[in-house]
Amino acid sequence: MRDVLFSILCAILAVSCWAQTADSKTPAAASVTDPVLSFEGSPAGSAPAGWLGGPAGTILVDDKVVHAGPLSVRIERKADSPGSFSSVAKALPIGFSGSTVELRGFVRTEDVSGYATLWMREEKDGETAVFVDLQNRKLTGTNDWSEVSVNLPLQPGGQQLLVGALISGTGKAWVEGLQLLVDGKPASQAPKEDNPLTAMNRDHQFDGGSGIFISSLTPIQVDNLALLGKVWGFLKYHHPQVTTGQFQWDYELFRVMPAVIAAPDRAAAQGVLLKWIAGLGPMQPCGPCATLDASELQLGPDLAWTADEKHLGKDLAKTLQFIQRNRPAGKQFYVSLVPATKNPSFDHERTYFAIRFPDAGFQILALYRFWNIVEYWSPNRNIVGEDWDGVLREFLPRIALAKTSDEYQLQLMALIAQDHDTHANLWSSLRVRPPVGECRLPVNLRFIGRSPVIYSLASTDATAAAGFKMGDVVTDLDGQPVDKLVQAWSPYYADSNQAARLRDIAQNMTNGACGPATVRLLRGSETVTVKSNRIPAAGMTGISYTHDLPGDAFRLLSDRVAYLKLSSVKVADIDRYLQLAAKTQGLIVDIRNYPSEFVPYALGSHLIEQPTPFVKFTVGDLANPGAFHWDAPVRITPASPQYAGKVIILVDEISQSQAEITAMALRASPRAMVIGSTTAGADGNYSNILLPGGLNTGISGLGVFYPDGRPTQQIGIVPDKTVVPTVEGIRAGRDEVLEEAVRQILGPDAPAATIESLGKP
Numbered sequence: 199m200r201d202v203l204f205s206i207l208c209a210i211l212a213v214s215c216w217a218q219t220a221d222s223k224t225p226a227a228a229s230v231t232d233p234v235l236s237f238e239g240s241p242a243g244s245a246p247a248g249w250l251g252g253p254a255g256t257i258l259v260d261d262k263v264v265h266a267g268p269l270s271v272r273i274e275r276k277a278d279s280p281g282s283f284s285s286v287a288k289a290l291p292i293g294f295s296g297s298t299v300e301l302r303g304f305v306r307t308e309d310v311s312g313y314a315t316l317w318m319r320e321e322k323d324g325e326t327a328v329f330v331d332l333q334n335r336k337l338t339g340t341n342d343w344s345e346v347s348v349n350l351p352l353q354p355g356g357q358q359l360l361v362g363a364l365i366s367g368t369g370k371a372w373v374e375g376l377q378l379l380v381d382g383k384p385a386s387q388a389p390k391e392d393n394p395l396t397a398m399n400r401d402h403q404f405d406g407g408s409g410i411f412i413s414s415l416t417p418i419q420v421d422n423l424a425l426l427g428k429v430w431g432f433l434k435y436h437h438p439q440v441t442t443g444q445f446q447w448d449y450e451l452f453r454v455m456p457a458v459i460a461a462p463d464r465a466a467a468q469g470v471l472l473k474w475i476a477g478l479g480p481m482q483p484c485g486p487c488a489t490l491d492a493s494e495l496q497l498g499p500d501l502a503w504t505a506d507e508k509h510l511g512k513d514l515a516k517t518l519q520f521i522q523r524n525r526p527a528g529k530q531f532y533v534s535l536v537p538a539t540k541n542p543s544f545d546h547e548r549t550y551f552a553i554r555f556p557d558a559g560f561q562i563l564a565l566y567r568f569w570n571i572v573e574y575w576s577p578n579r580n581i582v583g584e585d586w587d588g589v590l591r592e593f594l595p596r597i598a599l600a601k602t603s604d605e606y607q608l609q610l611m612a613l614i615a616q617d618h619d620t621h622a623n624l625w626s627s628l629r630v631r632p633p634v635g636e637c638r639l640p641v642n643l644r645f646i647g648r649s650p651v652i653y654s655l656a657s658t659d660a661t662a663a664a665g666f667k668m669g670d671v672v673t674d675l676d677g678q679p680v681d682k683l684v685q686a687w688s689p690y691y692a693d694s695n696q697a698a699r700l701r702d703i704a705q706n707m708t709n710g711a712c713g714p715a716t717v718r719l720l721r722g723s724e725t726v727t728v729k730s731n732r733i734p735a736a737g738m739t740g741i742s743y744t745h746d747l748p749g750d751a752f753r754l755l756s757d758r759v760a761y762l763k764l765s766s767v768k769v770a771d772i773d774r775y776l777q778l779a780a781k782t783q784g785l786i787v788d789i790r791n792y793p794s795e796f797v798p799y800a801l802g803s804h805l806i807e808q809p810t811p812f813v814k815f816t817v818g819d820l821a822n823p824g825a826f827h828w829d830a831p832v833r834i835t836p837a838s839p840q841y842a843g844k845v846i847i848l849v850d851e852i853s854q855s856q857a858e859i860t861a862m863a864l865r866a867s868p869r870a871m872v873i874g875s876t877t878a879g880a881d882g883n884y885s886n887i888l889l890p891g892g893l894n895t896g897i898s899g900l901g902v903f904y905p906d907g908r909p910t911q912q913i914g915i916v917p918d919k920t921v922v923p924t925v926e927g928i929r930a931g932r933d934e935v936l937e938e939a940v941r942q943i944l945g946p947d948a949p950a951a952t953i954e955s956l957g958k959p
Contacts, residue, residue, distance in 0.1 A: 232384070235288065235303075235361070235376035237269045246271050249288050249362075250402065256284040263372050265304045265343050270374035273314070273365050282312075286373070287362030289402065291395055292320070292352070294388035296380040300349035301361050303376040307341045312367025314338075316348050319360040321399055337371070352380075358399040398546055401446035405552075408452045408559025412459070415595045419459055422467035423562065423598075424591045425510075426451075426458045428503065429471055431570030432518060434532060435823040436525045439478045443531035448548065450474075451566070452559050468511040475517055481524060488527035488821040496816045496901065497580055499824030500573070503587075527821040533575060540817040540829065541883035541899025542575045551892030555603040560890040564610060565590070565597045568895065571887055572617055574823040577816045577901035578882075578911045582617055589616045604630045607893065608690065615692040618912060619898050620854060620880030623692045626893040632687045635710035637732035639717065641666050642742045643707060645700040646925055649673075650680060650707060653928045656741045657733075665728035667721065669929025674718035675708065683707065692895075694879035694912045697851040701878070705743065708732065744791035745852055747936070747959055751775075755956045758783045759943050760843075764860065765791035769800045776804055776839050784844035784943030786936070787864055789857045790874065796856065798863030803837035805845055805867035810834050812866035813859065815882070816901030831905045834866060845870040846939040849915050850922075854878035855898075861915045862904065871942060874935050875922045877914035933957050 240247045242261040249271075251257035256279055260272040273284050299318070307314045313336030337344065363373045380388035415423070433440050434447055454474045461467035490498070503509065504518040534543050547567065553560050569590050572579060579586070593613045600606040607627040614622050624631075640657035643650045652670045655663040672680055684703055693699035708715075710732050719726045735741060746763040747753075752775045755761050760779035764787065779785050787801070802812070811831035819825040845867050853861060853874075858881045865872055885899030902910045919938065927934045937957035941948060 232377045232386075234290065235378065236267070237271050237374075238267075240269070242269070246286065249286050251284075251286040252406075253280040253284060255279075257286045260372060263306065265306070265372075265374045267374055270372045271363075272370060272372050273363060274370045275365060275368045277368055279368070283364050283366050285317075285362055285364035287360050289399075290359045290361060290378070292356045292359055293390060293392065294380055294385055295391040296352055296388050298349050298381055299352055299359065299385070300347055300379040300382070301376065302345065302347045302379065303363070304343050304374050305337055305341075305346050305363065306343045306372040307337050307339065307365075308370040309340055310338055310365055310367060310369030310371060312336075312338070312365060312369075314363065314365040314369075314371035316346055316363050316373075317361070318348055318350055320350060320353055320356045321358045321360065322353060322356050357395050396443050396546075397446045398443070398548070401449050404449050404452050404559075407553060407557050408455075408563075410452060410455055410459075410557070410559035410562075412558040412598050415598060418461075418463060420591055420594050421464060422458050422461050423455075423594050424587070425464075425467060426455065426471065427562075427566040427569060427590055427594075428587075429475075429514075429518070430566055431573060432501075432504070433475070433478075433521070434570065435530060435574050436521050437475075437478060438481070438524075438526045441526055441530050441532075443546070445478070447532070448563055451563060455559060455562070465511065468514045472514055472517060475521075481521060484524040484526070486527065487523070488525050490819075490822045490825060491827070494828040495825060496828050497577070497824075497826040499822055500579070501824065525821070530820050530823075533818075533820070535818065535820065536883070536885075536899075539883045539900070540815070541885045542571075542818055543885065544571065544575075544887055547888045548890075549888045549892045549894075550890040553890060555606050555891060556601050557890075558598050561597050561600060561606050562594070564606075564889045564891070564893070565593055565613060567889060568610075568613065568887060572897065575818055575885075575899075576617070576619075576897050577818065577826045578619065578898060579824070581909070581912055583912075584616050584618075589613070603891065606891070610889065610893065610895075611690045611692065614895050615689060617692065617897065618694055619692065620694045620698045620878050621882075621884050621896050621898045624889075624893060624895050626895075631690050631706070633683070633707060633709045635712070635732065637710060637712035637734050638706075638738075639666075639708035639715060639730055639732055640738055641708065642740070643672065643704040644745075644923070644928075645704050646671075646923060646928070648681070649925075650704050651925055651928055653745075653923070654740065654742055657738045659739075662731070662733060662738075665726075665730060666717075666719075667929075668931065669721070669925050670726070671720040671925060672707075672717060673720050673725075674716075676710070676716050680707075695876060695914060697876040697914070698854070698878040698880070701851040743852065745850055745933075745935075746788040746791050746848075747933070752778065754778065754782070755786075755940065757781070759940055759956060760785045761788065762786070763788040763791060764793040764797065764857070766794050767797055767801075769795050769797060772797065772800050772804070773839065776841050779841060779843070780839065782843055784846055784939075785841060786846045786848065786939045786943070788848045788936070789861055790848050790850045790852050790935070791857065792852070792854065793856050793860055796860075798860050799834060801860075802834045802863040802866060804839060804841050805864060805870065806834055806836050807840065807868075808836060810866045811905040812863045814903050814905055814907075816903070826901055834863060843869070844943055846942055847872045848935055848939060849874040849877050849917065850935070851876065851878060853915065854880050855882075855884070858910060858915050859902065862902075862910070865915075871919065872915060872917045873919050873921055873939050873942065874917050875920060876916070879910065879912040879914035881910050931959065933959050 237246045240259045260270045264270045365371045378385040457470045507515045597609045611624045640662045641652045642654045644653045650672045657663045691699045717728045751766040752762045760782045811833045814831040815829045816826040881902040882898035882900035886896045921935045921938045940953050940956045
């Protein structure tokens with residue numbers, strides 16, 4: 199285990215610990231060593247047998263400086279020692295139950311420039327559940343033997359403890375007399391509990407890094423790595439030894455990857471893969487075999503490539519086809535379906551947050567993991583719009599050769615954007631998405647056509663927002679034309695359609711370094727240059743990510759028109775809203791926002807007279823990765839009180855995911871009409887994906903369709919009547935979408951002044 203693991207873990211969590219220093223008046227406590235944690239059986243001057251430790255040469259057994267036993271372990275770092283930490287550790291299965299586990303031991307230090315500490319880490323399925331060290335009570339400099347202790351709460355289902363000691367900087371530390379206690383008693387006396395280890399816990403070979411270094415890639419290496427990525431993903435979801443969790447599959451990748459990189463041609467790479475697959479163990483014919491039910495099949499697996507002998511070679515093609523025919527039915531280790539909602543849950547995927555980048559192996563792993571999840575578990579794989587195999591080839595050198603952590607994250611953003619799914623952003627890394635900066639201009643922008651327009655000011659401070667006016671069209675930022683900036687930034691914005699992409703760019707495009715900024719504006723026919731300042735967003739008031747009316751969730755615009763915005767709706771208040779709206783001619787439901795509560799049923803049930811289907815989903819098939827089946831249509835059933843008036847639903851590019859499914863439900867009313875513009879086109883329950891480096895993204899986990907089979911992904915909710923704001927309307931402070939909703943309720947003969955006054959923000 200390499201020292202880099204701890205350089206990050208040490209900052210994660212510190213819970214209770216204590217250190218008691220022995221002095222001339224207080225004799226040192228007796229050392230009662232747990233036999234499992236002793237260093238006996240190893241000759242002095244050697245690394246302790248049965249322990250993990252590193253870097254090499256810094257961890258040695260000592261028989262000269264001891265506390266009470268015959269041997270201690272010495273951790274010794276010099277100025278030229280590799281890294282910044284040295285550590286010794288032992289992995290112990292958690293075969294007991296209790297509330298708290300404690301590691302005790304005796305530590306002595308000499309000239310430690312950093313600090314010495316004991317530490318513990320609890321793991322579940324290979325991931326850190328809790329980590330604790332003595333960093334908040336460091337042993338620094340020179341100290342006589344001290345009894346120290348660290349403890350942590352036992353987590354349900356924990357499978358393994360890693361316990362040990364480390365020092366940072368230079369100097370020496372000796373450790374002896376280690377004990378493991380559970381609720382104050384020796385672990386051997388604790389109640390027994392079976393928490394079986396998985397391969398994710400047993401395999402630690404690459405915890406500190408993949409050991410794969412790549413300075414360049416030739417075309418044949420890219421070809422062979424692309425083949426490896428496809429085969430690795432296929433086996434992950436088809437081979438019974440892998441689907442049952444018998445391998446730490448990420449680490450198996452690192453074991454085979456060097457030979458694939460070294461292969462001089464395609465045939466040699468095929469031979470490497472065949473040998474690797476054979477090493478997984480015998481593949482027995484299935485019984486019973488998994489089958490593909492085509493009766494409700496919406497999208498089938500795309501596995502024709504496994505029969506391509508020209509690309510794979512005869513032997514590898516036959517091997518993959520045999521595995522596919524004899525794939526297991528039922529559970530998968532790395533994926534399951536969420537109960538009730540049935541979107542995929544990507545289980546046992548480790549984040550490897552402690553890995554130091556660049557690390558070509560882990561970077562390629564991130565590419566393979568995301569690419570194969572889309573390949574097998576995205577219900578929208580068939581509408582990606584890209585050559586998905588081509589995406590794999592294109593991004594192999596871009597991601598593998600990224601030289602910094604930020605560059606790695608930026609290239610992952612560009613990869614994820616190729617999926618064209620607004621759910622699939624690199625949410626952990628938005629700080630590296632261009633334009634970067636901690637500050638922004640005090641304005642809210644929105645694209646009208648291809649032009650970003652100031653639709654409101656993001657500060658009540660007149661000085662901060664001086665020079666800007668609503669309706670100004672931004673043409674240049676700091677001397678750069680906006681259209682060129684948008685073109686440069688767009689590849690890093692993962693969005694289902696252009697409306698959502700421009701929405702996200704508009705919300706970020708004034709980001710930059712704090713301080714002066716120059717903005718060129720088109721104000722009517724006049725060109726205006728404004729000298730302003732980017733300021734921290736935390737100091738602004740009025741930053742807006744919705745286009746609905748300010749104020750209460752419900753109001754009567756008149757005795758004939760009711761208005762309800764969902765950004766602050768409360769399910770508990772819906773009956774009251776409808777009672778207040780009962781005598782109106784129409785109810786405007788504003789979903790130019792993200793609903794504060796889930797209301798498709800609670801509200802939709804009051805708008806229909808009979809059970810009405812409004813959506814149907816496609817769901818994945820664990821026995822047939824890549825297959826998606828139609829689920830039964832979802833219905834709304836009527837409830838009292840019934841609202842008898844018109845229902846006008848307002849949507850735009852802000853409407854996404856829950857907002858879109860809500861619009862579909864309310865649209866099921868025979869009196870409903872949707873007004874506005876294209877929505878974000880990202881629906882279906884969000885499925886989270888963890889990536890190496892502590893990163894996270896996701897996908898739309900369900901295919902979402904109208905009951906007649908019309909899709910919504912990328913397309914969004916298409917309005918019955920398209921109405922978009924105009925620059926002139928924004929300049930005049932009008933809400934033209936809301937005005938059209940009022941017009942639809944009052945009728946075409948309603949006075950324009952009345953419509954405009956009722957639609958005023």
